[in-house]
Amino acid sequence: MELLYSGKAKDIYKTEKENEVVVHFRNSLTAFNGKKKAELDEKGEVTCEITKIFFDYLEKHGVLTHYIKALEECQFLALKVKIVLLEVVVRNIATGSIVKRYGLKKGMKFKEPLLEYFIKDDSLNDPPICTSHIRALGFETEENLNKIGELTLKVNDLLKPLLEKCKIDLVDFKLEFGFIDGKLLLADEISPDTCRFWDQDTGKSLDKDLFREEEGGVVEAYKEVLKRLRTAVQE
Numbered sequence: 001m002e003l004l005y006s007g008k009a010k011d012i013y014k015t016e017k018e019n020e021v022v023v024h025f026r027n028s029l030t031a032f033n034g035k036k037k038a039e040l041d042e043k044g045e046v047t048c049e050i051t052k053i054f055f056d057y058l059e060k061h062g063v064l065t066h067y068i069k070a071l072e073e074c075q076f077l078a079l080k081v082k083i084v085l086l087e088v089v090v091r092n093i094a095t096g097s098i099v100k101r102y103g104l105k106k107g108m109k110f111k112e113p114l115l116e117y118f119i120k121d122d123s124l125n126d127p128p129i130c131t132s133h134i135r136a137l138g139f140e141t142e143e144n145l146n147k148i149g150e151l152t153l154k155v156n157d158l159l160k161p162l163l164e165k166c167k168i169d170l171v172d173f174k175l176e177f178g179f180i181d182g183k184l185l186l187a188d189e190i191s192p193d194t195c196r197f198w199d200q201d202t203g204k205s206l207d208k209d210l211f212r213e214e215e216g217g218v219v220e221a222y223k224e225v226l227k228r229l230r231t232a233v234q235e
């Protein structure tokens with residue numbers, strides 16, 4: 001297969017169809033804008049499986065995604081989208097960069113979900129950007145931005161109860177979007193690489209913070225999320 005694009009954790013390959021691509025999840029794990037790196041056995045297949053479950057679930061609840069169907073382990077077939085150059089973050093509980101930015105107490109629950117935008121540009125270290133700058137700098141129109149914001153909050157509303165069944169708090173997460181013929185689709189991945197999940201019983205992280213903070217047990221925690229999700233979607 002011809003490689004179209006190689007990111008920090010995934011590769012995108014061409015297919016015979018102009019409008020479809022293969023998304024391949026690698027075992028690579030990076031943090032702090034690629035400064036910290038590792039290769040972890042089975043990470044790719046676990047994050048791929050988790051993404052497939054989330055995308056399937058969201059599709060069933062009316063969210064359009066780029067996911068088409070499962071292929072072999074670590075891969076799925078997806079629609080080729082024109083990617084939006086923004087990373088969209090929702091926060092339900094304070095941790096990570098917002099705690100440092102505003103001097104908040106880690107673990108504080110927000111009165112309502114916070115929506116934040118970051119420029120998808122590693123060379124700039126993915127800086128935060130506000131909606132007026134997004135419009136003024138021509139990243140997206142007001143209409144598209146409203147659609148992106150609404151869809152992101154809908155994803156939060158759908159994922160929270162699913163994760164509740166898994167006894168997991170959805171602390172925060174990052175989404176990426178794309179367009180096909182003017183239609184907005186959820187793209188990229190949703191996995192412990194791009195979300196923060198806290199176990200409700202122990203308060204322990206079940207996500208990439210284990211890697212960021214050198215705690216270990218990364219793939220084991222990801223597998224635990226997968227196991228609980230598989231049970232939850234069958235109920």
Ligand code: TMP
Pocket residue numbers: 089095096097098126172173174193194195196
């Ligand atoms: P932050 O607290 O570091 O800003 O992260 C917010 C959420 O976004 C968290 O769930 C991790 C996720 N995220 C990514 O998926 N990719 C990134 O490059 C960053 C910085 C965060």
Ligand code: ASP
Pocket residue numbers: 008029030031032033034035193208212
């Ligand atoms: N996604 C970024 C990286 O891979 C930052 C992070 O998730 O901490 O370096």
